[in-house]
Amino acid sequence: MAEDLIEDDFDSNSPSSTNSSTGSVVGTLQHAPFQKLVPPLNFCPVEDQLYRSGQPSPINFPFLADLNLTAVTWLEMEDPPEVFRSFCRSNGIHMYHLGLENTTDIETDEHDTIIDGTPSHRSSKGTSNPWDQLPESSIVRALEIIADKRNYPLLVCGGMGRHRTGTVIGCLRRVQRWNLASVSEEYRRFAGSRKRVLIELHIEAFDTSSLDIDPSAAPPFLLN
Numbered sequence: 001m002a003e004d005l006i007e008d009d010f011d012s013n014s015p016s017s018t019n020s021s022t023g024s025v026v027g028t029l030q031h032a033p034f035q036k037l038v039p040p041l042n043f044c045p046v047e048d049q050l051y052r053s054g055q056p057s058p059i060n061f062p063f064l065a066d067l068n069l070t071a072v073t074w075l076e077m078e079d080p081p082e083v084f085r086s087f088c089r090s091n092g093i094h095m096y097h098l099g100l101e102n103t104t105d106i107e108t109d110e111h112d113t114i115i116d117g118t119p120s121h122r123s124s125k126g127t128s129n130p131w132d133q134l135p136e137s138s139i140v141r142a143l144e145i146i147a148d149k150r151n152y153p154l155l156v157c158g159g160m161g162r163h164r165t166g167t168v169i170g171c172l173r174r175v176q177r178w179n180l181a182s183v184s185e186e187y188r189r190f191a192g193s194r195k196r197v198l199i200e201l202h203i204e205a206f207d208t209s210s211l212d213i214d215p216s217a218a219p220p221f222l223l224n
Contacts, residue, residue, distance in 0.1 A: 037063040042161030042190050047221045049153040050146065052169055052190075054161030055080075061087050064155070069093045071151040073142050075134060075158035075165060096145055098138040099158070133202050134164045136210075142168045143175065143211045149219045162191045163199055170203035175211055175222070180204055 040063070041054035055076070056064055064087070072088060074080045077099040088095050145151050146168075158164050166187040173183045183203060188195045213222055 035062055037066060039063050040157065040161070042165075044190075046156070046169055046172070047219070050219070050221075051153070051155045052161060052165050053155060053157045054165070055157060055159055056084055056087075058083055058087075065091060067153050067155070069153050069155055071096065071145065072155045072157060073098055073145055073168075075099055075138070075142070075156070075168065094151070096141075098142050099134075099164075133199060134167045136206075139168060139171050139206065140210050143172060146172060147211065147213050147219070147222055148217050150217065152219060162194060163196060166190055167199055167203060170199075171206045171208075174203065174206055175208050175213075176224075 038059050039053070040056040040060040043051065043053040043060075043063075046052050051067065069091070071094040073096045075098055079085075079097065080095065085095065087093075142156065146154065146156070156165055156168055170183050170187050173186065184200050187200060187203065191199075215223060
């Protein structure tokens, strides 16, 4: 209702009238009273406080800030855009870079966020190309991060949020003992016409025993 809007939303110099039923003054609305929140491409909740998406852009930052994220896993080979890294730094969000083989701890600069004394994870250099599937070591590391509730709220993201993100979430569903038909349906829902059979086979072949879950640190949805 117009009478419920705060006074600052109106132009004091504009014509106004009185609502005969309530007696309140109604002015001319000059700007939107609320900030517009735009989610990233292919954004979707996965589980409680666990989210997936494509690469966020600045228009998505107010939306992400509202999630109060603790950590982000970046699944692309390339470094995340500096504007996204700056957003994470300024909001105290820990970023893991898991796009290549042999993910290792690296020394962070003075602005990087550190959790429990552990530097951000970043992939070592390699000869892979962006069309390669996500390496097994990166999948396991991503699932280890997901399996630690200290990282929550957590965003798994990269690229268009289709294939690499879909691989990690698909392998998570395998760990949750989803049937393969449901796992494939979820992957295809985000990949659309660009679905890749090799990724579905990769998810199907994933060895769920490679993930060691600590019950004392795991989120509730992994303990069911």
